[in-house]
Amino acid sequence: MATTLDATTLTYRVSETITLGGVNYDSIQENTITGIGNFVSNTFRVGAGSQAIITFGSTQRDTDYVDADVRYFRMTNLDDATSLSVDFIYSKGAKETVFISPLASFVAERTTFVISGDTLVGIEVTASADVDVQYVIGLAQ
Helix, strand or coil: CCCCCCCEEEEEEEEECCEECCEECCEEEEEEEEEEEEEEEEEEEECCEEEEEEEEECCCCCCCEEHHHEEEEEEEECCCCCCEEEEEEECCCCEEEEEECCCCEEEEEHHHHCCCCCCEEEEEEEECCCEEEEEEEEEEC
16 A cells, blocks of 8 residues: 655754843744654653663664654653753664753754764663653654
8 A cells, every 4th residue: 555645844943042131142043854754753751770762773674763764853851850861872883972951852863863884773861760751753754
């Protein structure tokens, strides 16, 4: 059966509002990503310690998502007191770590979390206490 969904464009915005010494430095940055055919949002609790939350592979069979299909990723720490450590784990042993403060988000496009010649295989979250986390993934069709 063929899909009846057409790929669409994802638009996201980062907004900053601040006035210092009477000078307004407000800014809105907007970006679009074309070809999004699947949009996944999941909220869950991570217990104290480390927990693998997402797996990636070259096919959908034994993984949550196909690495090459990921175009957009956002993770939000919904806890108001505990920071998160988020590890992007790659097939050749490389690891990139992002720290997310309480009530903050990390946003990335495909080119942000790709190591040349390597494949993203998983995301692991570490926290010192139970934390609620949300992730959003925009995938190519």
